[in-house]
Amino acid sequence: MAKRRVMFTFPSELIGEPIIYNLGQQFKVVTNIRRADVSENKGWVVLELEGEEKDIERGIAWVTSRGVRVDPVIGDIVEG
Amino acid sequence: MSYAISLRCRKCGGEYPLQPINLCDFCFGPLEVTYDYKSISRCVTRGKIDSGPSTMWRYQDLLPVDGEVIDIGTGFTPLVKADNLGQEIGLEQLYIKNDCLNPTYSFKDRVVAVAITKAREFGFTTVACASTGNLASSVAAHAAKARLKSYVFIPTDIERSKIIGTSIYKPTLVAVQGSYDQVNRLCSKLVDTYHWGFININLRPYYAEGSKTLGYEVAEQLGWRSPDCIVAPAASGLLFTRIWKGLNELSMLGLIEPVDTHMHLVQAAGCSPIVNAFKAGTLHVHPVEPNTIAKSIAIGNPADGYYALKTARESGGTAWAVTDEELVNGMKLLAQTEGIFAETAGGVVIAGLQKMVKSGVIKRNELTVAFITGAGLKTQEVVSDTVQPVTIQPTLEAFEEAFSKLGQATVTA
Numbered sequence: 464m465a466k467r468r469v470m471f472t473f474p475s476e477l478i479g480e481p482i483i484y485n486l487g488q489q490f491k492v493v494t495n496i497r498r499a500d501v502s503e504n505k506g507w508v509v510l511e512l513e514g515e516e517k518d519i520e521r522g523i524a525w526v527t528s529r530g531v532r533v534d535p536v537i538g539d540i541v542e543g
Numbered sequence: 544m545s546y547a548i549s550l551r552c553r554k555c556g557g558e559y560p561l562q563p564i565n566l567c568d569f570c571f572g573p574l575e576v577t578y579d580y581k582s583i584s585r586c587v588t589r590g591k592i593d594s595g596p597s598t599m600w601r602y603q604d605l606l607p608v609d610g611e612v613i614d615i616g617t618g619f620t621p622l623v624k625a626d627n628l629g630q631e632i633g634l635e636q637l638y639i640k641n642d643c644l645n646p647t648y649s650f651k652d653r654v655v656a657v658a659i660t661k662a663r664e665f666g667f668t669t670v671a672c673a674s675t676g677n678l679a680s681s682v683a684a685h686a687a688k689a690r691l692k693s694y695v696f697i698p699t700d701i702e703r704s705k706i707i708g709t710s711i712y713k714p715t716l717v718a719v720q721g722s723y724d725q726v727n728r729l730c731s732k733l734v735d736t737y738h739w740g741f742i743n744i745n746l747r748p749y750y751a752e753g754s755k756t757l758g759y760e761v762a763e764q765l766g767w768r769s770p771d772c773i774v775a776p777a778a779s780g781l782l783f784t785r786i787w788k789g790l791n792e793l794s795m796l797g798l799i800e801p802v803d804t805h806m807h808l809v810q811a812a813g814c815s816p817i818v819n820a821f822k823a824g825t826l827h828v829h830p831v832e833p834n835t836i837a838k839s840i841a842i843g844n845p846a847d848g849y850y851a852l853k854t855a856r857e858s859g860g861t862a863w864a865v866t867d868e869e870l871v872n873g874m875k876l877l878a879q880t881e882g883i884f885a886e887t888a889g890g891v892v893i894a895g896l897q898k899m900v901k902s903g904v905i906k907r908n909e910l911t912v913a914f915i916t917g918a919g920l921k922t923q924e925v926v927s928d929t930v931q932p933v934t935i936q937p938t939l940e941a942f943e944e945a946f947s948k949l950g951q952a953t954v955t956a
Contacts, residue, residue: 541675541730542651543778543840543917
């Protein structure tokens with residue numbers, strides 16, 4: 464089992480959609496929210512994903528394809 | 544012996560021993576080094592600092608390191624009174640903190656010096672980083688001095704001149720085919736897989752502290768006072784917050800008066816997530832896709848963006864974005880008034896400074912320090928249009944003819 468700490472940033476049009484629930488249901492990924500800030504027009508969630516590596520990868524690809532930005536929780540690593 | 548006592552989560556306050564970790568297990572917030580300031584205040588004096596080495600290690604008591612440090616001569620760079628530039632843009636007391644003059648030509652040497660010293664203390668034999676330029680050179684150079692193995696991950700599309708400035712120190716250079724985001728994701732997996740000291744990941748709490756020395760130096764070089772205004776670039780936002788922390792620590796230790804400095808932040812318009820948040824009045828920094836020639840500060844998802852915003856707000860500062868054209872003009876203006884050839888990030892600072900003065904945010908008589916964080920030789924292609932030589936035959940007549948045409952011939956002999 465692998466774990467991944469990520470940050471989801473939601474565009475306003477996806478705030479109402481149960482993306483995290485669907486991620487867990489469709490890809491067998493356990494989602495564990497640690498911090499979040501969601502309002503009617505923006506939202507971000509810091510969470511841990513746990514599951515098989517390939518399921519996490521497929522899940523992240525699906526979340527990204529829905530229009531959610533997925534970043535490592537530590538922000539960008541590549542520096543100038 | 545270090546005065547650092549623990550790592551503390553900046554979000555929830557959870558405490559951890561001094562280990563190579565960067566995130567709180569509970570809330571995934573960033574960890575920061577805490578110190579025993581009471582003991583520091585008993586030992587650190589202006590005199591003791593003054594008698595220390597002419598490098599950043601004169602402030603070793605205020606850094607989280609034990610014993611022997613990795614010193615390649617970093618820090619205590621010049622603070623130059625910039626009268627010509629000041630006159631040009633309308634400031635009476637303008638200073639340039641010229642961090643081009645570090646061993647690998649950027650401020651990154653400060654943070655890396657602390658991170659590599661800690662890597663050795665923690666017993667790592669290999670260090671690693673992902674970078675598009677300045678960080679890569681600095682890590683490779685310090686690792687060479689510390690006799691540690693180093694892995695430097697770079698995107699494949701970096702300019703060759705930047706790669707050479709790193710490869711000369713003989714790190715293992717890994718060129719990753721893929722987007723900037725893919726390189727980011729690879730590195731976050733590597734840190735979970737390999738027992739390496741990742742300079743800006745598991746060593747980040749220590750790395751961060753190196754930037755405080757910029758604040759210390761400016762205060763000391765101004766005769767132990769903090770300036771009225773500071774103008775600094777923001778990429779991850781770390782540098783900006785640590786300059787502020789450095790000044791406030793000096794004040795807490797009684798080495799300077801209470802800090803009343805306005806912290807002004809500048810980014811390139813093509814990558815300005817922190818400025819966007821400042822203008823929107825929010826504390827959430829929404830990630831962006833970078834698109835600017837100021838590559839050394841093009842971080843779309845800045846790790847310390849939130850704290851940089853807070854620093855700007857708390858200090859009564861502001862946040863500005865400048866276009867690529869404005870930053871190139873800023874580079875030229877700095878070079879042509881003060882003889883300092885800064886990289887693109889320096890052009891960002893000068894262009895931002897001009898806007899702040901013009902708009903009245905910085906007043907004519909306020910003592911202002913602008914931070915130039917890297918040297919122009921690394922990004923010289925962006926000002927290649929300045930190369931316009933007058934070509935002549937090797938005779939005196941040819942010279943005089945050419946210059947009389949230009950109306951510039953002066954005979955003083």
